[in-house]
Amino acid sequence: MGIETVLDMASSAHPDRIVVGRRNSGLTCRQLGDLASGGATALRDHGAGHVVFVGVNGPVLPVLTFASARAGIPLVPLNYRLSDAQLCDLVAQLDRPVVVADPAYAGKLARAADIVLTTDDFLDLARQVGPAEFAPAPDDATAIVLFTSGTTSAPKGVVLRHRNLLSYLFNTVEFASAGEEQAALVSTPPYHIAGMGAVLSNIYAGRRMVYLPDFSPQGWLGLVRDEGVTSAMVVPTMLARVVEHLGGAPAKTPTLASLAYGGARMPQPVLERALVAFPTTGFVNAYGLTETSSTIAVLGPDEHREALADPALRGRLSSVGRIVPGIEAQIRHDDATVLPDGATGLLWVRGPQVSGEYMGKGTVLDDDGWFPTRDRARLEDGYLYIGGRADDTIIRGGENIAPAEIEDVLVRHDAVREVAVIGLPDDEWGERICAVIVPESAEQLEPEQIRAWCRERLRGSRTPDDVVFVDDLPRTPTGKLVRRDLVSQVELVQLV
Structure with missing residues (x-):
């Protein structure tokens, strides 16, 4: 079973619900499924070994995600902000790449692959060609390859298999749990694990996705208000810019029930100001890595509000919360000795959603399946505190x-x-x-x-x-x- 099953299940539960785009012009689940089926045929006909996506957030991402999965071809979203040379170098590492790129980026990828399609061309093909028969993707086949950001070393291609992603999804998201009025604003980029996780988790829950291709605090707040957004995910720099833009005024986003953040350390003063600016919104700190298929620890809404209200608990706002179901965590000394509660060391995690595998390099899991995150951390009273990268x-x-x-x-x-x-x-x-x-x-x-x-x-x-x-x-x-x-x-x- 592969991640294409997520769309199949959603289409069976609510085929005519809009799941991608604006309220009045978005794609229904059935339409998304038709495009994904046509896209899968087009990708197979082009002989793709990998499907490379270079572009901003938008409806083409969920289409490509499920089209590539249905065709049994790994999807590789790349950072469109990289230089021409960097993009070409990453594409060169892939077998039989077919590139799908926004028109703004297609030109600089012309030398990177034999087949380069604009996103418009790909969507036209997906509409024109008919669906074909495809065998279900094996659990252990590669679904997505995401390159690390390369902040401490050269980017590495993280291999995420179907079973890793489905394990994350089934352990953290309830199927068809969203009401038809619910909408998620997605502003994290496609080449980030949060961007890919948003596609899977929102389709699985039945929640409409609204995309913001280019972030600005004004654009983000405007879209939340105009589209009745009920949930959103931001990185700390985005939230800091929103708080700065508000300048101490309330956000006035009455529909926004949940605001998740992650991807980097959140300065506590920014978080405290945001909790005041969004008084009726439930905040969620979601900590995870590309290698763990997204979230492995969560600090929930009630824990945020309790910590803000009680000075004795205020320090808990600097934690990333409790380990999610299906994940085990240990804090180890440099010599691999497991440390007691409250001691600082290196964070190791284990679970079926953990990949720990790199393209061309193999796995870094130890003999018992534990993954070295390379984050310094401590576990205290059940809460996980991250102290930064070990290399730092x-x-x-x-x-x-x-x-x-x-x-x-x-x-x-x-x-x-x-x-x-x-x-x-x-x-x-x-x-x-x-x-x-x-x-x-x-x-x-x-x-x-x-x-x-x-x-x-x-x-x-x-x-x-x-x-x-x-x-x-x-x-x-x-x-x-x-x-x-x-x-x-x-x-x-x-x-x-």
Whole structure:
């Protein structure tokens, strides 16, 4: 059984319900199924070994998702923001690629594959050709390949098999649970696991998907209001921009019952302001990785509101919540010893939705099926706290220091808009701590003010040795900090 079964089940339950697009002009479940069947025939007729998608969010994504699954061909959404050379390099790693791209990107992919179709051409073909007979996709066949963002190393193609994705879906989403009036606003990009997860989970639940191709706070709020959006998913940078745009005013989005966020660390002050701006909305922190087929821990709406109301529980807002059903988690020392509750170490997870497999490289699961996330974390009273990537740990004088510990303190300074803490080489200490700050205003800040703020709230060994002010921090489109670029940027500033 493959992920195409999700659409088959939904079509049987509510064939005439609009599931993709605007209320008055979207695709019904039946129409989506017809397009997917025609698209599968077209992809097979073109001899595709992989289907590459390069484009923004839109109705073509669910069509391609189920067309490729029905044809038994892996779908590979790529980051349309990459350079021509980077895109061509990734496509070159794939067997018999057929590229489907938005017209704006089709031209720069002309040399990447023998067959390059615009999204319009593909949809026309899907409408014209008839459905063909296809055997169900085997559980262990590859459904989707997603390339990692490459924030710490070269991008790797994560292999997600049908069984991984279906396990995530069946354990976290109730079939046909959405009412006809419910609509989900999807603004996370197609090449992100949240973008692909949104297709599967919303179709399975029977919830209409509304796409926002190019994010802006005004456009996002406008679409929520105009389309009666009841649920949405954002990355932290998006929520920060929405909160900043509101400027302390209420959001006035009465239909928005659920707002999920994830993909990167959420600054707690931004979250607290958002909870005030959206007083009737249930917030959900969804933590997961590409390699885990999306969410593996959730902090739910009631837990958000309880933590906001009770200062004794406020710190829980910095957690990613509780482990979801079907997933096991362990915190391990560097030597693989399992650590007790409350201790910080490396997060390992296990479960049927966990892939841990990379294209051309094989699996990184250990002999017992555990996946090393490379995130530093702790489990405390059943809640999971993420301290950042293991590669980001600063080793100063033999002491391991998590940048997140210092960032969480600095971001509460009124004059700090954004902050990232990095380690720089030091002859005496091995590494020294450098706080890189985007100030809230053009008013001059003194580095010693920042150091004093930290010294009052943290141990002396956590006080930044250097403080550097910049206009912005290098991030991926989904909000992840690219620390290697930041280190190069700071080193260049210090040389000038």
